[in-house]
Amino acid sequence: MKILCMFVCIAAGVEAGFAAGTVYLYRLGALEVYTLVETTGPGRSQILAGADEALLKRYLPADFKSEINAFLVRGGGRTVLVDTGLGGAIFDNLKELGVSPAAVDAVLITHMHGDHIGGLAKDGKALFPNALVYLSAAERDYWTKTSVNAAAVAALAPYGNRVRTFVPEEPGAALTELVPGFTALAAYGHTPGHTAFLVSSGSARLLIWGDLMHVQSVQFPRPDISVTYDMDPAAAAETRKKILDYVAKNRIPVAGMHLLYPAIGTVRAGGEGYGWTAEK
Numbered sequence: 265m266k267i268l269c270m271f272v273c274i275a276a277g278v279e280a281g282f283a284a285g286t287v288y289l290y291r292l293g294a295l296e297v298y299t300l301v302e303t304t305g306p307g308r309s310q311i312l313a314g315a316d317e318a319l320l321k322r323y324l325p326a327d328f329k330s331e332i333n334a335f336l337v338r339g340g341g342r343t344v345l346v347d348t349g350l351g352g353a354i355f356d357n358l359k360e361l362g363v364s365p366a367a368v369d370a371v372l373i374t375h376m377h378g379d380h381i382g383g384l385a386k387d388g389k390a391l392f393p394n395a396l397v398y399l400s401a402a403e404r405d406y407w408t409k410t411s412v413n414a415a416a417v418a419a420l421a422p423y424g425n426r427v428r429t430f431v432p433e434e435p436g437a438a439l440t441e442l443v444p445g446f447t448a449l450a451a452y453g454h455t456p457g458h459t460a461f462l463v464s465s466g467s468a469r470l471l472i473w474g475d476l477m478h479v480q481s482v483q484f485p486r487p488d489i490s491v492t493y494d495m496d497p498a499a500a501a502e503t504r505k506k507i508l509d510y511v512a513k514n515r516i517p518v519a520g521m522h523l524l525y526p527a528i529g530t531v532r533a534g535g536e537g538y539g540w541t542a543e544k
């Protein structure tokens with residue numbers, strides 16, 4: 265259900281479809297999950313590693329789009345954000361939904377690329393002043409100890425001891441809850457500690473899979489194709505196949521930071537690679 269298209273859409277003359285500033289509501293048991301569209305625009309085929317002309321011609325629409333999303337989950341007395349986009353439209357979207365940044369209890373981070381942690385902090389201040397920030401220990405350590413990245417360090421610093429780390433688990437294991445209703449699955453390859461979050465309410469589940477995929481028209485049928493942003497392309501492809509298989513077998517709907525609006529839907533195995541049906 266598309267619930268609103270804010271001033272960005274109006275300013276751009278967009279009457280329908282998706283645009284930055286668009287919010288989509290998905291109901292998951294007793295929870296509300298909102299896709300918060302941060303940016304949308306033309307995609308670049310150069311990011312597809314090892315894809316030849318024939319493959320691009322076969323799968324890639326001429327006008328293919330690229331999108332950045334974050335997700336907000338509300339319910340059970342909690343407000344949880346999964347990733348923070350670039351730190352742009354996300355704040356307008358939250359405002360439109362009547363959610364003050366101070367009301368966000370937890371921010372779950374899939375990985376520390378700039379289009380996911382951009383909204384955490386600005387000028388040394390935490391932009392979610394009351395939130396605990398959760399990310400995998402491997403991810404935090406890589407960007408703040410092994411290969412020190414100033415933006416990553418600055419994003420976490422204002423949260424001090426409100427940063428909580430964890431070790432993501434394998435699909436199918438008895439999973440440990442980070443906050444009620446949220447567990448963490450290992451999805452390494454895109455980055456060393458890349459994490460997918462499984463959200464549950466009653467028997468309803470949704471896997472918010474971060475950057476498992478960047479170009480859906482190519483990577484659903486050909487999950488073996490990685491992108492240049494995947495730090496370990498072979499591991500990323502292996503993880504992609506494993507998680508696609510897991511969600512298809514268990515019929516778990518998924519949400520993705522670079523899937524196209526509404527960026528939530530279901531995966532099925534069969535035919536060539538995997539098929540995708542977006543929510544309406």
Ligand SMILES: [Zn+2]
Pocket residue numbers: 377379380475521522
């Ligand atoms: Zn990303």
